[in-house]
Amino acid sequence: MQSETFRVPAHIDTVRKVTRIAAEYAASAGLSEDAVFECRLAVDEACMNIIEHAYDFDESAVIEVHLEAHHGEWHMHLTDFGEAYDPDTVDMRPLRSRDINQLQPGGLGLYLMHRVMDEVHYTASPHGNRLVMVKRR
Secondary structure, three states: EEEEEOOOOOOHHHHHHHHHHHHHHHHHOOOOOOHHHHHHHHHHHHHHHHHHOOOOOOOOOEEEEEEEEEOOEEEEEEEEEEOOOOEEEEEEOOOOOOOOOOOOOOHHHHHHHHHOOEEEEEOOOOOEEEEEEEOOO
């Protein structure tokens, strides 16, 4: 098993670094190229949600990242110390009935994470809000 924990500034510039490292772990777990891409997509969406919604673009905020690569399995834990949310209030249904040209940017991140990951769990606590994502081969 390979694992690593680190903190990064909650800046848009940092998202590329986190997705790159996450992709390296997904590849080292033996996931397919498509699965690695899906991990990158989910990590990008998750980090952007934290930056925008948990921290409201606070320049002093941090994201704690924990990555694990097992044979055929990838785990990522993202912890923020900002505003929590109630996942039950987010509409996760796909927007099939609406014209793609009528969609506004944003709002699909959680849906995409749940769609491409094998597991997505969110826990809010006074010690930080933790998002756990798992992808299996």
